[in-house]
Amino acid sequence: MDYQEIIDRKRTIVNSPIHPLPADTLQDVIRLFHQRGSKSRDEFSKMKNAIPGGLQHNLGSSEPFSLTYSKTQGDKIYDIDGNEYVDYLLDGGPIILGHHFEPLDAEVVRLISEQGPAVGLTHENERRFAEEIIKLVPSVEMVRFVASGTEADTLAIRLARVYTRKKKIIKIAGNYHGWSDQLSLSINFPGTGPLDAEGIPKECYQHTIEVFQNDFAGLARAFEQNRDDIAAVLVEPSGGHAGTFLAHPDWNKTLRDLCDQNGSLLIFDEVVTGFRLALGCGEAYYGVRPDLTVFGKIISHGYAGAGAVGGPREIMRFCHPSSVDGHKAFVAGTMSANAVMVTAGYYALKFIQEYQAVEKAAAYADRLTQALNDLFATRKDLPFFAYNIQSIIHVETSCYNGISVVENPAARFSEVVERYTVLQTYALALMTQGILPLGDRFYCCLQHNEASMQKTLNAWEYVLSLIPAS
Numbered sequence: 001m002d003y004q005e006i007i008d009r010k011r012t013i014v015n016s017p018i019h020p021l022p023a024d025t026l027q028d029v030i031r032l033f034h035q036r037g038s039k040s041r042d043e044f045s046k047m048k049n050a051i052p053g054g055l056q057h058n059l060g061s062s063e064p065f066s067l068t069y070s071k072t073q074g075d076k077i078y079d080i081d082g083n084e085y086v087d088y089l090l091d092g093g094p095i096i097l098g099h100h101f102e103p104l105d106a107e108v109v110r111l112i113s114e115q116g117p118a119v120g121l122t123h124e125n126e127r128r129f130a131e132e133i134i135k136l137v138p139s140v141e142m143v144r145f146v147a148s149g150t151e152a153d154t155l156a157i158r159l160a161r162v163y164t165r166k167k168k169i170i171k172i173a174g175n176y177h178g179w180s181d182q183l184s185l186s187i188n189f190p191g192t193g194p195l196d197a198e199g200i201p202k203e204c205y206q207h208t209i210e211v212f213q214n215d216f217a218g219l220a221r222a223f224e225q226n227r228d229d230i231a232a233v234l235v236e237p238s239g240g241h242a243g244t245f246l247a248h249p250d251w252n253k254t255l256r257d258l259c260d261q262n263g264s265l266l267i268f269d270e271v272v273t274g275f276r277l278a279l280g281c282g283e284a285y286y287g288v289r290p291d292l293t294v295f296g297k298i299i300s301h302g303y304a305g306a307g308a309v310g311g312p313r314e315i316m317r318f319c320h321p322s323s324v325d326g327h328k329a330f331v332a333g334t335m336s337a338n339a340v341m342v343t344a345g346y347y348a349l350k351f352i353q354e355y356q357a358v359e360k361a362a363a364y365a366d367r368l369t370q371a372l373n374d375l376f377a378t379r380k381d382l383p384f385f386a387y388n389i390q391s392i393i394h395v396e397t398s399c400y401n402g403i404s405v406v407e408n409p410a411a412r413f414s415e416v417v418e419r420y421t422v423l424q425t426y427a428l429a430l431m432t433q434g435i436l437p438l439g440d441r442f443y444c445c446l447q448h449n450e451a452s453m454q455k456t457l458n459a460w461e462y463v464l465s466l467i468p469a470s
């Protein structure tokens, strides 16, 4: 589906009524969820005593309680009540080979049994992993590892400032770059500014400029008004939240041109898109070269401590432990490049290539997207549709992300919440049928197969059956 059709169909949804589950139907769904999940529910209430909110994985949150898992295999997760789920959460993206990918786990187990997890010296796999990234990603000549996507984004903008000697960062509203102080603006929804990140003095944002996704005029204005002081533009190349706030086809190219004209760096945050959209990452998929690339969770395939920045030697050299030409971007971290992460990362990249995981996951997503659209077409009264960017599927039902809060923010924001709540109830109904989505997003992996697809379609058929005809 092309960009314009996606935008038009989102607009159609936003301009039509929401389709909440009737109150008694929703109660039935919640009852079913409770019946299936008594152990998860008990665990959740114990967790709440020890862990604020009972949850540390924001993406795995669900009402009335979050699931606790006990086992995984391939494209499946099993919760502690023994329920099986076709998993489309996939740890928020990284598990493209599928869970428990034995050849990968075997390499990590071998490392741990022979060498332990970390010692504070360099490990050969650190170099091998960096060389593999350099081989695959055209703009990358050197790599510096850190321990998370948040750290990698923080390093990338620091490096941009050291290299350009400029201060300001353009951040695109609704694009997520972790939870560091200066980047926690409009993290969940465009136009909400610091709403979701209390505890950060406003001075921390003084050099962060927000521009809306696909606001070409606003982007040009930001450069114009901060002439000679933009160090970098930081974006998810797909558009915010892995293409939820979808990038216009000319967006990345325009960013590239404006950065070139103004002596600023273009930073692609490929924490989710890297090695998922293409082996050459978003830059290969969109055909636009960034100056720096931020990598995160996917590079270690779920093993802890995943983060890296890559780019040309000329920029990356400032990550050096001592100053280069009198300058350096300080970076540290005990867990950076720990042996487990670099071993997992090196072999994950090998296996992603060997098993053609990028292509196969994307082919599954193409087929599932088509099948979902065929299913939705059977309900002429519902404007639902699905689109995918390679192996990332977005299913638009209540389309909270199609609302603009720019005009009349208060009124529109309550509509965003209302629409978001409805899609969460659909997700809950899917969970009762053994499907685990990430809200309206479905990450696909090498292990999804025809049986998973059929189960997914059956579950969506069930959801549609709960929505009264209009």
Ligand SMILES: Cc1ncc(COP(=O)(O)O)c(C=O)c1O
Pocket: 092, 148, 149, 150, 151, 153, 176, 177, 178, 179, 236, 269, 270, 271, 272, 296, 297, 306
């Ligand atoms: C695009 C993007 N950037 C950065 C991050 C932050 O990464 P981490 O959670 O490893 O700090 C995420 C996490 O989901 C992400 O999706």
